Amino acid sequence: MRIKKEYKTLIPPLSPEEYQYLEENILKDGVREPLVVWGDILIDGHNRYEICQKHGITYKTVNKDFESDEEAERWIILNQFGRRNLTKFQRSELALKLKPMLAAQAKERQRESQKNFHGNQHTSGMGQISAPHQKSKTSDDIAKIAGVSRDTISKVSVIQEKGSPEQIQRARTGGKGNTVNAIYHEITIKSKETKVCNKCGNEKPADEFYAGKNVCKQCRNEQKRMAKPITDFKGDVTATMDDKIKNADVDSIINSLYDTNTPVELTSDDLAEDILCVVSNFAGDIDRCIEEYDVTITEENGKKIKAALEKAEAAIQKMKGNINYE
Numbered sequence: 001m002r003i004k005k006e007y008k009t010l011i012p013p014l015s016p017e018e019y020q021y022l023e024e025n026i027l028k029d030g031v032r033e034p035l036v037v038w039g040d041i042l043i044d045g046h047n048r049y050e051i052c053q054k055h056g057i058t059y060k061t062v063n064k065d066f067e068s069d070e071e072a073e074r075w076i077i078l079n080q081f082g083r084r085n086l087t088k089f090q091r092s093e094l095a096l097k098l099k100p101m102l103a104a105q106a107k108e109r110q111r112e113s114q115k116n117f118h119g120n121q122h123t124s125g126m127g128q129i130s131a132p133h134q135k136s137k138t139s140d141d142i143a144k145i146a147g148v149s150r151d152t153i154s155k156v157s158v159i160q161e162k163g164s165p166e167q168i169q170r171a172r173t174g175g176k177g178n179t180v181n182a183i184y185h186e187i188t189i190k191s192k193e194t195k196v197c198n199k200c201g202n203e204k205p206a207d208e209f210y211a212g213k214n215v216c217k218q219c220r221n222e223q224k225r226m227a228k229p230i231t232d233f234k235g236d237v238t239a240t241m242d243d244k245i246k247n248a249d250v251d252s253i254i255n256s257l258y259d260t261n262t263p264v265e266l267t268s269d270d271l272a273e274d275i276l277c278v279v280s281n282f283a284g285d286i287d288r289c290i291e292e293y294d295v296t297i298t299e300e301n302g303k304k305i306k307a308a309l310e311k312a313e314a315a316i317q318k319m320k321g322n323i324n325y326e
């Protein structure tokens with residue numbers, strides 16, 4: 001029996017607990033399913049084979065023919081989806097191994113499309129399929145195979161590229177604190193570019209600064225608020241908040257803040273900013289829900305999830321309809 005490393009490494013490794021459970025079952029009941037071979041090469045059953053060799057246990061094999069290594073690799077990967085209770089990361093990890101094959105198929109489709117286009121360009125208005133479209137189609141295919149969203153596939157790719165071995169193993173294990181989203185945010189937050197604010201002197205992530213500015217958003221917003229002319233509590237205009245602090249005692253300022261006769265000015269910009277914050281939080285909450293409920297998206301439950309999102313969308317459309325211009 002030959003072991004081909006390329007085939008063995010296609011399969012997500014068992015955790016120590018899973019391996020122990022499999023070993024105990026084989027010692028108790030033997031190998032219930034035959035190992036799959038291609039001639040003398042082991043295709044499926046590497047863990048079972050290893051345990052059998054270790055304990056001198058007999059096993060059966062079944063031969064399967066493939067036209068190429070690529071076809072064998074595709075079979076090994078797709079076969080795993082129905083064999084184990086895989087986490088979202090493991091399913092995505094497996095599906096991403098098909099990316100070179102799917103990309104090659106997409107490239108072939110593009111070549112065929114170009115042939116047809118050049119052959120029929122005088123008789124048809126159809127255009128060529130663009131490379132970005134083919135890349136998007138490949139991503140869609142990978143996500144569909146894994147039963148996850150394209151966004152999850154993108155995040156898994158980042159984890160594979162930038163995550164530590166410990167983070168990758170945690171993502172494979174799954175569970176609370178080990179979801180794709182959680183590990184992704186760990187990696188991206190730590191890898192963010194940082195800048196030092198010229199005003200407060202704190203080091204902060206670069207996205208907490210406006211483009212080209214060296215003062216953080218918090219300090220800039222505070223500066224604007226403090227410098228904004230306000231109506232004082234006697235009706236005089238022109239005093240700034242800085243002037244107020246200089247020319248009044250603290251108690252009078254605090255008392256005036258709770259004066260019900262003091263006007264509070266909120267602009268449409270304030271409203272729009274608050275709405276954007278709500279939308280951002282809503283989108284993040286939905287994304288976290290999808291990650292935490294570790295279920296395979298099928299046609300049936302996918303319709304239910306879409307229906308729930310459509311209700312939210314309908315509520316937003318209704319609110320948009322209530323915005324009238326004067």
